[in-house]
């Protein structure tokens with residue numbers, strides 16, 4: 731009987747320590763997950779899968795980006811729908827670049843080494859247009 735009286739508090743202490751360790755490690759994990767930030771130069775914001783963003787020039791933000799030759803542009807799809815970054819115009823792609831369908835929160839990066847104006851669009855949403863100007 732005496733043994734049980736001694737062992738029981740020890741078991742309880744061990745269980746409490748295990749519970750605290752588990753809860754600490756899970757909150758640490760959550761804070762790390764929420765700190766994952768994808769840096770992007772151009773974003774595809776929410777709701778651009780419906781027409782209307784073109785009227786306020788906010789299908790890609792910014793819709794026109796000016797960079798220096800040799801620089802890189804990263805696009806990030808912040809919408810819940812698929813989008814693409816495809817060179818040219820809807821119905822008239824130029825085959826210079828094509829991200830394919832970008833999943834929500836998927837990003838796409840490209841180096842621009844030639845000076846020029848590069849129009850692009852979304853293959854799924856004809857109203858989505860953007861431009862990269864390389865100086």
Ligand SMILES: [Cu+2]
Nearest residue numbers: 813852854855
């Ligand atoms: Cu789109």
